[in-house]
Amino acid sequence: AQKVTQAQTEISVVEKEDVTLDCVYETRDTTYYLFWYKQPPSGELVFLIRRNSFDEQNEISGRYSWNFQKSTSSFNFTITASQVVDSAVYFCALTPMDSSYKLIFGSGTRLLVRP
């Protein structure tokens, strides 16, 4: 069975702090994709990153970075120098490589960045 676990329900930090959101996944597939989405208070789902299971290189995009470790089945997301606008719920998701490519979401981590 496929499953995504985000153990941190809520994190609160002060602006400019670094914060890491954890994501652990389970799958028997050898090929899969992992994602992070952001859901701001307005409610829409904003795509942040997609990672192929064959590509374990870490990725950095501005203040965002992702650490993919296949050995520990983790795909963690770090925000450097957090800002109030980063306050949102962040979802990690997995796509099994069956014919549907449906997304299996974790329960989300609510991040509150205080000024």
Added chain:
Amino acid sequence: DSGVTQTPKHLITATGQRVTLRCSPRSGDLSVYWYQQSLDQGLQFLIQYYNGEERAKGNILERFSAQQFPDLHSELNLSSLELGDSALYFCASSVGRGQKDTEAFFGQGTRLTVV
């Protein structure tokens, strides 16, 4: 703007009623996905259509049904509504060709409140 349009944005209805949620995918996308986001179940996959045909089914209740029309727009029909059906319903679309399916774009969602 993802290019996926969902209407209506908000819907309030009474228990026992039936509603229809509409989704217009991005131009050229053949695949449409429906997801439900509720407080107790989180974000979960309901159903997928590809070029008018049902491709995958998730935890969709028998009271719910969907279809995709020749112009590729999709409708999600929810009947005999219960209080627990109150949720945010997302539509997503993708090209629908192999691994390109992993690039799904989400609409703004329809917030359904059953009273």
